[in-house]
Amino acid sequence: MRKNPDRYFFPAVFTYENDREIAVEFPNLDVATCGKDDADALLSARELLGITLFGLEEDGEDIPTPAKLSALSLAPNQRAALIDVYMPAVRLAGVNKAVTRTVTIPAWLNAAALAQGFNFSQVLQEALKERLGIEA
Incomplete structure (x- = not known):
């Protein structure tokens, strides 16, 4: 049985538009979220990353290889960041024992x-x- 890593790092693209929430997309995972400011967007991104990867682990699916930040094509209103998630905490949160x-x-x-x-x-x-x- 393969042991899943304790920590994952995936690139996220933050999109900024006037008078709108900050959109956050994980290109490798085809999932997105948003936040009212940078801190909220980061927390939402980390939570989404954990939930998504936990679901893939639970379903026995392969975890995609994260793209390199330098390989992402960005619009002028976008910024890329590497988001990490500590999976033992996510895995324990899924257990309500x-x-x-x-x-x-x-x-x-x-x-x-x-x-x-x-x-x-x-x-x-x-x-x-x-x-x-x-x-x-």
Whole structure:
């Protein structure tokens, strides 16, 4: 069985047009996304790259060889960038398996939470997502 790499690098073409979102296309993968500014476009591109490559891995399809940045033909309103994605994080995100964690809290806090009917797992998940800046 072939081991998939932990990190991929693919070129993306960012297209800038007045009063429009920044379009981002991966020529080797025939997929595209967009973003309201450079940072948003980059994050969207990285997420799309991860999802696309994860799907190819899961389906057992070949991952295309990335083109070289220097080989891309660009219009005056386009810029090319090499986008990377760390696949172990993407692969784990695709697995929604629950894991058990033991936590320790003061007895008074436990009693107050039980009295209010809190679901400890849900509260911990929400707090972790908030601290990590994850929207889901």
